[in-house]
Structures are given as C-alpha cells and as structure tokens.
C-alpha cells in the first residue's frame with residue numbers, strides 16, 4: 314500500500330545570519346500538489362530552485378521548522394514519527410560504512426529493518442534480490458570505500474544507497490537525484506525500477522536534474538520549480554502542451570526536460586516568446602533588451618510563468634485537492650499504525666550492530682599507521698628505559714616516569730581516536746535512527762562492547778615490548794595486572810572521547826575541549842605535583858591518568874614506596890580499581906546521555 318501525499322501552499326523560509334545583519338530568504342513560495350499511490354512524481358528545476366528543500370519537507374525532515382507554512386498530509390493525516398518506518402529517503406550524499414562490502418551493507422540493513430515476521434534467511438534473500446534488481450551482482454563483494462579507501466564507483470555507491478531504502482518496500486519512497494553521475498542506460502534502469510515500485514502500489518517522489526527524454530516520459534507527474542516558485546504541476550505528459558498553451562513552444566526539436574529547465578531558468582533561446590511577454594519587453598529599458606536581442610530578461614520570464622500558472626492552473630489544482638480521496642480504511646490504519654515497529658528485537662539489534670561495528674572498526678584498529686605508531690612508541694620507550702633497575706630510589710624514580718608515561722599515553726590516545734571516528738558514525742547514527750532502524754541503547758551497548766576485544770590487542774602488543782625491554786617486574790601476575798590496568802584506562806578514556814564527540818558536533822571544538830581536559834588530567838595525574846590544593850583536588854578523582862598511574866605503581870612495587878615516589882600514597886589497589894571501573898561506566902553513561910540528548914529520536 315502507498316501513501317497519498319497532499320501539500321498545499323507550502324512555504325519555507327530561512328534566516329541567513331551575516332556578520333552584522335540577518336536576512337530572511339524565501340526558499341519555497343507556496344507550492345501545491347499531490348501524489349498518489351501508483352505514481353512517480355518528479356521534482357525538476359535548476360540548481361538551487363528548492364527541490365531538495367521540498368523533498369525534505371515531504372519526507373518530514375524539516376516539517377517542524379517554525380518557518381514552514383502551509384499543510385502536508387499523508388493519507389489525510391499530518392506527519393507523525395510513526396511514519397518514519399514507512400518512508401524510504403535516499404539523500405544526495407548518503408553515508409555508508411567504507412569498510413563493509415556491498416553485500417554486507419545491504420544484508421545488515423535488511424536484518425535490521427525488515428519486520429521480524431521474516432526469518433533471517435528470508436531477510437538475507439531480500440538483500441540478494443535487491444542486489445540483482447539494482448544490477449550490483451558484479452560488485453557485491455567489493456568494499457564500499459571512502460576518502461581513504463578505494464571502493465565501488467560513484468554510480469554503484471548511489472545504487473547501494475537506493476538499495477538500502479527499497480529493501481523495506483517503503484510506502485513512500487523519496488529520492489534526491491538518484492540518477493546523478495550515472496550513464497543513461499543505468500539511469501533508465503533506475504527510473505524503470507522506480508516505475509515498477511510505483512506500479513506495485515507505492516508512492517514515489519524523486520528530484521531529477523537533467524533527465525533524457527526517455528527518462529522524462531517515465532514520470533507520471535511533474536513539479537517544475539523556478540527560484541522556489543511553482544511553474545508547473547500536473548501530468549508530465551501534459552507539460553509540453555501546457556507551455557504551448559501559454560505561448561512558449563520550442564522552435565527546434567528539443568529534449569522536453571532541457572526545454573523545461575531553460576524555461577525555469579528564464580531562458581527563452583530557441584523558444585517562442587508569448588505575446589504578453591513581448592509587450593512587456595517593449596516597456597523595459599530598450600538598451601538592456603537590445604543586448605538580449607529583444608528577448609525578455611530571465612526575471613521577467615519567471616514572473617510571467619509563475620503568474621500564468623497561478624491564473625490558469627493553480628485554482629483548479631487546489632480545488633482538486635479539496636476533494637477527499639476515497640481511501641480504504643484498512644489501508645489507512647495499516648499505513649498510519651501509531652506504534653513504533655522495530656524490525657528486530659533488542660538483542661538481535663545488539664548482535665547485528667555488534668558484528669557490523671566489529672567488521673567496520675577492525676580496519677581502523679589494525680591500520681599499519683596505528684600499529685606503527687604504537688610499536689614505535691613502545692620501542693623508543695624500551696630503548697630509553699632499557700633494563701631499568703628499581704632496586705635503588707634513583708632507579709625507582711626513573712621507572713615511575715615510565716609508568717606515568719604509559720598512563721598518559723593510554724589515556725590520551727583513545728580519547729582522540731574516539732573523537733575522530735565519531736563524526737562519521739554520528740552521521741550514520743542520525744540517518745539510521747531517523748528511519749527507526751534500531752534503539753539507541755542497542756547501538757550504544759553494541760558500540761561499547763564491540764570495541765573491547767579490539768581495545769585489548771594494541772596495549773598487549775605495546776606492553777609486551779615495553780615490559781621486557783625496560784625490565785619491569787618479571788612475573789605473570791604483575792604483567793597481566795598491568796595489562797588489565799591499561800585496558801580499564803583505555804575504556805574509560807574512550808568513554809570520555811565519546812561523550813565529548815557526542816556533545817560537540819564540531820570536530821575542532823571537540824578536539825580543543827579534549828586537549829584541555831586530557832592535559833588537566835595529566836597535570837593532576839600525580840607525577841608533576843605532590844600536593845594538589847584542596848579546592849582542585851577533585852580533578853584527581855575523575856582523572857583516569859591518576860588512578861592508572863597509582864595502580865601501575867602498586868603492581869610494580871609491593872612495599873610502600875610513598876616517600877620515594879613523589880609523595881603519592883599508595884594504599885590498597887582495590888580503591889584504584891574501583892575508581893577506574895566507576896569511570897568506565899560514568900563516562901559511558903555521560904556519552905549515552907549526550908547522545909540521547911543530541912541525536913534524532
């Protein structure tokens with residue numbers, strides 16, 4: 314079943330803030346139209362004419378904006394968040410995970426989004442069907458790729474984005490430029506597919522830049538926009554005769570789409586000039602008109618087209634919208650089911666997101682760059698502290714420097730890794746949550762736990778090198794306890810990174826805040842100052858560097874070394890372990906709260 318979308322006098326403004334002034338810009342100026350199940354509506358117009366804005370409004374993405382006017386209804390009902398799972402939205406620059414293959418991307422999406430009445434095999438079969446439907450079988454095992462990894466071609470990437478949405482058989486499918494960057498045969502294939510989707514009873518709305526004439530004839534309805542105003546709404550097949558009727562016909566054989574875009578741009582080259590416009594040109598400044606060979610200015614043409622539409626068509630179209638559409642009550646209730654529907658149970662969501670996260674991030678963790686960074690630091694430390702001797706106070710103080718560096722390194726590194734990897738994940742999270750793909754809690758728990766095994770590998774490598782080169786306490790207990798300590802420090806630091814990344818959208822601001830925080834934690838970490846003034850001593854309690862350092866000291870030296878090592882009192886290690894565990898949970902909780910606060914729900 315599809316959704317009947319009606320929109321009447323839709324307006325949208327944005328406030329553009331300059332350095333000293335703020336100016337209001339009208340992006341959509343009273344757009345009226347409708348699209349019914351079984352139809353493909355194309356939104357055409359020059360770049361910047363407002364196609365994407367109208368599509369976003371129809372998809373409910375900016376409908377709550379205070380500067381939006383007019384009405385949009387879905388089967389006679391206003392937009393509600395329960396519609397999210399019935400709407401498929403393919404944006405112009407969709408985000409995809411670069412390290413997953415085409416098949417993995419679509420299979421994970423199918424498992425998360427398809428209703429749980431289907432079995433896992435049926436869901437996987439649906440992903441395969443979509444791969445064949447979109448002609449992606451040849452690249453199904455290729456990685457998607459991104460700025461740093463070579464992957465599928467731009468056209469294939471676009472088709473994967475479409476596949477992600479058509480998987481769920483949405484009642485309303487919205488697409489922003491689905492054919493841009495594709496050759497004409499592939500573009501035709503995509504539009505034919507949209508036609509088939511509509512024929513199956515769904516509603517399809519797509520923006521399109523410059524369709525070939527073959528493509529153009531596949532659309533049922535057309536909206537032509539010019540600078541945010543409606544120039545034509547009606548059947549695509551009747552567009553040419555409408556413009557002929559108002560006096561604009563092509564003088565040479567032209568692709569209808571090219572002709573319409575010329576008109577929307579106010580360009581009347583090779584097009585007959587309506588007599589009303591000809592008269593207006595006479596009244597314009599002659600010298601200006603001469604430079605255009607007597608043709609009217611683009612602004613004049615646009616004004617004429619908008620006026621012609623308003624006087625000759627708009628009235629009847631608006632009347633048509635007033636007539637209620639007979640809709641099957643059963644269909645209406647099914648489409649507008651007022652209950653969030655998850656495709657998978659909480660645990661299934663968790664396990665799918667866990668395995669997807671693990672697959673995607675293992676590449677980040679095991680990039681040669683990272684391994685080299687960690688190993689070279691370890692070797693330099695090992696050489697500097699080569700077989701250090703802790704038998705005398707001097708040597709012990711030296712070793713304490715090494716232990717403090719380890720605590721700082723593993724507190725610093727994960728904070729920044731979390732901040733740098735998060736913006737991409739955040740875009741994905743927002744996109745997927747906007748279609749109700751999974752619960753935030755399932756994502757969060759999966760994100761946190763899928764990192765754990767990966768978090769353990771690099772520190773083990775690091776400690777193996779440092780521990781033996783620097784000649785730290787050679788026995789299994791202290792070695793494994795040191796690993797455990799560093800591991801807790803990493804997980805706590807990562808939580809802080811996630812919390813900062815989730816709160817501050819902007820990478821620059823996030824890294825600045827993180828540097829200041831980590832530096833403060835490091836300075837208060839127990840190595841540089843012996844006694845911290847009481848009013849600032851609380852920082853020590855939330856500093857993972859401080860507790861890691863103390864615990865590493867405790868593990869290395871059994872006896873009380875307080876007087877030798879900078880006056881830090883090392884009592885029972887269990888207080889430090891408890892503090893680190895509290896930080897692991899505390900910072901993650903903070904990250905979860907800021908994610909919930911900032912992300913789409």
Ligand SMILES: Nc1ncnc2c1ncn2[C@@H]1O[C@H](COP(=O)(O)OP(=O)(O)OP(=O)(O)O)[C@@H](O)[C@H]1O
Nearest residue numbers: 327329338340358359360361362363364365366367
């Ligand atoms: N939030 C915003 N703030 C400022 N200007 C905006 C905003 N949203 C849209 N615009 C402006 O509104 C106009 C229409 O934008 P829109 O993206 O809808 O155009 P479009 O027809 O889809 O263009 P294209 O084909 O190039 O994607 C553009 O001039 C754009 O700069």
